[in-house]
Amino acid sequence: MVAAGATPLSSLAIAGTDVFWLAGRASEGGRNTLLRLAGARVDELTPLPLNVRSRVHEYGGGAFAVDGGTVFFSHAGDNRLYRKEDGKDAVPFTAEGRQRFADFIVDRARRRLVAVREQHPDDPASHAQPENTLCAVAFDGTETVLARGHDFYSSPRLSPDGRQLAWLTWDHPRMPWQGTELWRADIAADGTLAAPVLVAGGPEEAICQPEWSPDGRLYFVSDRSGWWNLYRDGDGIEAICPLEAEFAGPHWTFGNAMYGFLSASEIACTYIEQGISRLARLVIGSARLEPIANPYQEIRELRTGDGCIVLLGGSPTIPAEIARIDLGNGAGSGEPQVLARSIDTLPELGYLSVPESVSYPSANGRTAYAFFYPPKNRDVQAPAGEKPPVIVTGHGGPTGMAASTLKLATQFWTSRGFGVLDVNYGGSTGFGRAYRDLLKGQWGVVDVEDCVAGARWLVEQGRADGARLIIRGSSAGGYTTLSALAFHDVFKLGASYYGVADLQGLDDDSHKFESHYNEYLIAPQPQAQQVYLERSPSHHVDKLDCPMIFFQGLDDKVVPPPQSENMVKALRQRGVPVAYLELEGEGHGFRKGESIVRTLEAELYFYQRMFGLHDATAPAPVAIDNLDGAA
Numbered sequence: 001m002v003a004a005g006a007t008p009l010s011s012l013a014i015a016g017t018d019v020f021w022l023a024g025r026a027s028e029g030g031r032n033t034l035l036r037l038a039g040a041r042v043d044e045l046t047p048l049p050l051n052v053r054s055r056v057h058e059y060g061g062g063a064f065a066v067d068g069g070t071v072f073f074s075h076a077g078d079n080r081l082y083r084k085e086d087g088k089d090a091v092p093f094t095a096e097g098r099q100r101f102a103d104f105i106v107d108r109a110r111r112r113l114v115a116v117r118e119q120h121p122d123d124p125a126s127h128a129q130p131e132n133t134l135c136a137v138a139f140d141g142t143e144t145v146l147a148r149g150h151d152f153y154s155s156p157r158l159s160p161d162g163r164q165l166a167w168l169t170w171d172h173p174r175m176p177w178q179g180t181e182l183w184r185a186d187i188a189a190d191g192t193l194a195a196p197v198l199v200a201g202g203p204e205e206a207i208c209q210p211e212w213s214p215d216g217r218l219y220f221v222s223d224r225s226g227w228w229n230l231y232r233d234g235d236g237i238e239a240i241c242p243l244e245a246e247f248a249g250p251h252w253t254f255g256n257a258m259y260g261f262l263s264a265s266e267i268a269c270t271y272i273e274q275g276i277s278r279l280a281r282l283v284i285g286s287a288r289l290e291p292i293a294n295p296y297q298e299i300r301e302l303r304t305g306d307g308c309i310v311l312l313g314g315s316p317t318i319p320a321e322i323a324r325i326d327l328g329n330g331a332g333s334g335e336p337q338v339l340a341r342s343i344d345t346l347p348e349l350g351y352l353s354v355p356e357s358v359s360y361p362s363a364n365g366r367t368a369y370a371f372f373y374p375p376k377n378r379d380v381q382a383p384a385g386e387k388p389p390v391i392v393t394g395h396g397g398p399t400g401m402a403a404s405t406l407k408l409a410t411q412f413w414t415s416r417g418f419g420v421l422d423v424n425y426g427g428s429t430g431f432g433r434a435y436r437d438l439l440k441g442q443w444g445v446v447d448v449e450d451c452v453a454g455a456r457w458l459v460e461q462g463r464a465d466g467a468r469l470i471i472r473g474s475s476a477g478g479y480t481t482l483s484a485l486a487f488h489d490v491f492k493l494g495a496s497y498y499g500v501a502d503l504q505g506l507d508d509d510s511h512k513f514e515s516h517y518n519e520y521l522i523a524p525q526p527q528a529q530q531v532y533l534e535r536s537p538s539h540h541v542d543k544l545d546c547p548m549i550f551f552q553g554l555d556d557k558v559v560p561p562p563q564s565e566n567m568v569k570a571l572r573q574r575g576v577p578v579a580y581l582e583l584e585g586e587g588h589g590f591r592k593g594e595s596i597v598r599t600l601e602a603e604l605y606f607y608q609r610m611f612g613l614h615d616a617t618a619p620a621p622v623a624i625d626n627l628d629g630a631a
Contacts, residue, residue, distance in 0.1 A: 006408055007342050009312055009320055011255055014305040015066040019339060021312075021322055022052055022063070030591020034064055034073060037339055045084055051076040054102035054254065056118045056132075057152075057513040058558055058588070061253030062103035065113065072113060074101050081113070081137060093141045098122060100130075101137065103154055103254035107162065110191050113137045114146065114156045114165065116254065129512045134167055136191060146193050147183075152176070152513070154254060159212045163187055166199070166210045166218055173516035173524070176251035177399055177429070177436070179203040182210055182220055184233070199233050200224075206433075208248045209256060215264040221248040223433045230259065230269070230282075241287045246272040250399045250429050260304030262327070268292070268309045270299040272430040275357065275369060275401065277313070281327070292325065294336055298403040310339070314405030316354045319343040343408065350378030353414035355404050355422070360457040366426060366438070368450035371404050372458070373413075373420040380417065389468035389611065390419040392455050392491070394477035398439060398447055398521070401430045412600055418607075419464060425450035425480070443476075443521035444483045444503075444535040451480060452490050467492065468611055472603075474498060475559060475588065482537035482567070485546045493610055495603050497551045498559045498588060501567045502538040504529070509560050538563075541570040547577035549606040549622070551599050553586030572625050579606050579624045 008024030010032075019037040024030060031051035036043045046052050053076035054060035064073035069086040079100045084090035094101070104115035117135035121128040134147040134156055147153065150169035154176070157166045165187055170180040181201035185193040200222060201207040208228070210220040218233040219240070228248040230240040247258055247269060259269035259282075267282040269289075277299040280289040296313030300320070303310045307327055314320040323336035346352075355371035362368040375388045382388065391413055395402045402422040413420050424430065426446040427439025438446050451471060458464035471491045473481040478499015485494045500506050507518055507525065523531050533539050548571060552564040561582065571578040581602050583595050590596055602622035607613075609624060 006319075007340075009322055009340060009342050010301070011061070011063065012257075012301050012303045012310055012312060012322065013064070013066050014303050014310055015068065017305070018066075019305075019310055019322070019324070020064070020066055020071070021340065023340070024591065026591060026593035026596065029585070030593075031076070032063070034071065035340070036071075042340075045071060046073065046090065049077060050082070050090060054100060055079060056100045056102035056116055056254065058511050059253050059513070060102060062116070062255035065104050065106050067106040067108060072104065072106065081115075081141075083139070093139065094137060094143070095141060099143075101135075103156065104137070105156055105158055107136070107158055109162050110136075111139045112191070113139075114158065116153050116156070117143070117145075129515070132512075144191070147196070150181075154251065155208070155210050157210050157212055159218075160214060160216055165193060166212070168201075168207060168210065173519040174203060175399070175514075175517055175520065176208065177206045178520060179205060180207045182207045184218060200231070200237055208251050209258065211259070211261070213261050213264055217264075219259075219267075221258075226433045228433075230267070240267075240284060241282055241289060243271065243289075244273075244432065245278070246430055246432065249401070250397070252397070252400070257301055257303060258299075260302060260309075262304055262307070268302065268304050268327075270302050270311070272401075275371075275403070275424055275428075275430045277403075279309075279311070292327070294323075294325065298405040314342075314403075316404050316406055317349075317352065319346070319406040319408070343406075346406075347408075347411055347415070348378075350376075351411065351415045352376060352406075353411060353420075357404070360454060362426070362453040363446075363449040366446075366450070368426065368453060369424040369428070369431065370454050371402060371422045371424075372463070373410055373422070374463070375414050375417050375419050377415045377417070382417065387459075387462065387465035388417060388419045389470060389607070390421060390455065390458055390464035391470045391472055392421045392423060392451050394423055394425060394447060394451055394471070394473040394480035395428070396473070396475040396477050398425075398427050398443060398476035398480070399429060399436065400476075401428050409596075409600070412604075416604065418470075419458070421454050421458060423451050423454050440520060441523055443518075444479065447480045448483045448487065451484055452488050455490050470494065470607060472497070476500065478559075479537070482544075483535065485548065486537040486540045486544045491546060493607060494546055494548045495551070495606070496548065496564065496567075497590075497599070498553060498556050498564065499550075500559055501536065501563045503532045503536045505538075505563060506559070507532075509562075511557055514558070538566060538570070541567070541574060544571065544574075545576060547606075547610050547624075549579040549603060549624075550581070551590075551602075552580070552582050553588065553590060553595075554582055554584050555587040558588040575626050577610065577624055577626045579622045581622050 011022040013020040054063040054074045080092040081094040082090040098120040100118040104113040120130040136144045151171040182199040185196040188194040228246045279292040297315045299313040301312040320342040322340040353373040353376035459466040472495035474497035478496040568580040
């Protein structure tokens with residue numbers, strides 16, 4: 001059920017009464033397809049072999065745009081832009097080459113798209129960084145650069161009258177959640193940008209989600225107050241609704257939206273308080289939020305239409321789903337109408353573990369936050385007095401957030417007798433900039449301390465077996481896992497999914513978007529080379545005696561395979577029990593259904609084998625080296 005029953009949903013759009021979104025197809029190689037709901041009928045607009053995905057910044061997003069009966073999209077197979085008109089096949093209209101496109105909008109009057117373009121060098125072996133620009137792409141495929149000179153661009157947004165364009169920029173060494181600039185310019189008669197004006201932002205202010213109101217005012221989200229709040233441009237910069245809450249998340253992908261206009265005087269928005277999403281209607285000028293009734297605790301995306309909201313949300317008992325709420329005359333007057341579900345068949349409540357939102361003390365007087373999922377299976381009763389094994393998980397990013405939406409992968413563990421602690425360590429989003437900045441210069445320290453403290457706290461509370469503590473994570477969470485095992489002795493087993501082991505190697509191999517990220521997370525090179533060595537688990541394998549299992553996609557460009565391969569080799573040589581599963585055709589994050597099944601089965605077998613809980617007659621889904629070295 002974990003793989004076959006899950007359909008990743010993302011990237012909402014509304015055009016008239018039609019709703020569009022992307023759906024992942026795990027059974028079709030993990031490709032994305034574009035769906036349209038028109039009336040009661042759902043049409044697939046991009047059948048095989050089309051894959052609607054952008055690879056700008058590697059993480060993509062913003063991979064399609066809608067204009068009436070025409071959709072424009074990026075196909076991951078060749079990175080070209082395609083146009084599909086109603087009743088016709090999709091056709092490419094940009095040239096073959098090394099360019100990628102994302103976050104494009106339709107400029108109908110000028111018969112073009114305005115897009116973020118990432119131009120890669122003709123010779124990949126040159127290792128030269130790509131050039132990112134703001135680019136106009138005419139419907140005949142002609143490309144014209146509108147703005148260049150900054151390292152990164154995003155969020156081009158056209159004013160309602162078509163006369164102005166707003167966009168965001170930022171430069172190395174910053175990431176977009178550290179410092180960005182919001183620009184605005186008139187569009188000249190020849191379509192170029194005239195007299196660009198810096199509206200707001202700078203090296204210490206993270207701006208995101210610029211949008212024009214129906215009456216032509218420019219709105220945006222800024223963390224200048226310490227929280228990502230709504231502002232608008234006018235005679236000065238005006239805070240719309242000051243609140244200790246987050247109206248945005250980190251800009252890992254393009255096309256994020258957490259607010260939209262119902263009219264020139266009303267906004268529908270979602271915001272995060274202490275890791276939980278709220279939904280409200282905001283009357284501009286009143287700074288008053290009117291709650292909109294809904295069952296969701298996580299709302300990832302929101303779009304507005306004529307008197308309605310379409311959102312992507314979930315809760316501990318509701319997997320991610322797309323729903324429409326018709327507002328009518330009152331803020332909470334409409335019940336959500338579910339348009340699409342990520343999971344068609346839900347686990348019965350007797351097998352469903354509902355998380356508890358917990359906080360606990362961590363190092364240096366900090367408070368850390370997490371969701372704890374106790375074991376739950378109506379068919380199994382643990383022996384009296386027996387404490388469960390617990391898996392501590394650290395999210396990726398590391399600038400990210402653990403949410404409470406129902407995830408079958410978590411229920412996979414809780415239904416098999418494991419508790420799960422999903423940690424929002426210092427550095428996570430959803431808790432304000434000060435909490436986010438706890439990771440500044442402290443990656444591999446604060447995140448690890450909070451995971452270790454969470455495990456110890458559960459043991460002290462009598463809710464976990466201290467002899468059966470596990471830590472697992474992917475990407476940045478994999479680095480947290482490896483660091484916790486190398487520098488602490490709390491956990492007994494570990495699982496790393498494409499985790500970072502060598503910080504210097506990550507710097508050397510990183511793609512452009514994250515090529516300076518470690519300067520924020522650790523320290524600038526080369527002055528900090530000693531710190532890199534001190535915090536790289538690969539340089540402290542002699543301290544790592546804990547059995548581990550590693551998973552790695554062979555096409556991963558973000559955390560390349562040598563990061564895992566070198567750790568596995570070193571642990572084998574030291575006689576530590578270790579298993580390794582490499583996956584062909586998978587990159588940074590596994591998308592294929594068969595990959596998801598293989599990895600979970602292997603991970604479960606590894607834990608059961610190491611804790612003596614396995615069925616000795618069952619075939620082993622993965623080989624474990626050095627089993628004689630197991631405690």
